[in-house]
Amino acid sequence: MSARDIYHNTVKTALEKDGWTITHDPFPLQIGKKRLSADLGAERLISAEKGLQKIVVEVKSFVGQSDVKDLEQALGQYVLYRQILNETGIKRELYLAVSRLTFNSVFTIQLGQILLTNQIIKLVVFDDESEVIVQWIPS
Numbered sequence: 001m002s003a004r005d006i007y008h009n010t011v012k013t014a015l016e017k018d019g020w021t022i023t024h025d026p027f028p029l030q031i032g033k034k035r036l037s038a039d040l041g042a043e044r045l046i047s048a049e050k051g052l053q054k055i056v057v058e059v060k061s062f063v064g065q066s067d068v069k070d071l072e073q074a075l076g077q078y079v080l081y082r083q084i085l086n087e088t089g090i091k092r093e094l095y096l097a098v099s100r101l102t103f104n105s106v107f108t109i110q111l112g113q114i115l116l117t118n119q120i121i122k123l124v125v126f127d128d129e130s131e132v133i134v135q136w137i138p139s
Helices: 008-017 067-088 100-107 110-117
Strands: 021-024 027-031 034-038 040-047 051-059 093-099 123-127 132-137
Touching: 008 021, 008 040, 008 051, 008 123, 008 132, 021 027, 027 067, 034 051, 034 067, 051 067, 067 093, 067 100, 067 110, 093 100, 100 110, 100 123, 100 132
Parallel strands: 051 093, 093 123
Antiparallel strands: 021 040, 027 034, 040 051, 123 132
16 A cells, blocks of 8 residues: 555545545545555535535645656546546546645645646645635535
């Protein structure tokens, strides 16, 4: 099992505060003989009529020497996990969890905006000090 991101527990707490129940920690993925895992699986009741909303969350800290390299690695993992979820028929939305600081430095500039505008990636933005979710993109 790979090492947990430094914000793993922060995001887990923030999701729980936001009304989510953590169902998997980590969330197992398998394609063929390859086994991988995203950081968290969670669900919450939308309404009695609509049932449960289910998500998978991959947590990224962006603490490397280059935001661009961190983004490339996170995007590669995100695309791979999304394809595995689709291929295996797992009905969960995939989100990349990033801190407010990372969102402001990476996803508000043109480089990150092209990923959001073209709906390549979904984000959950959290405040690492108060351990709360501050934004879902798209909302």
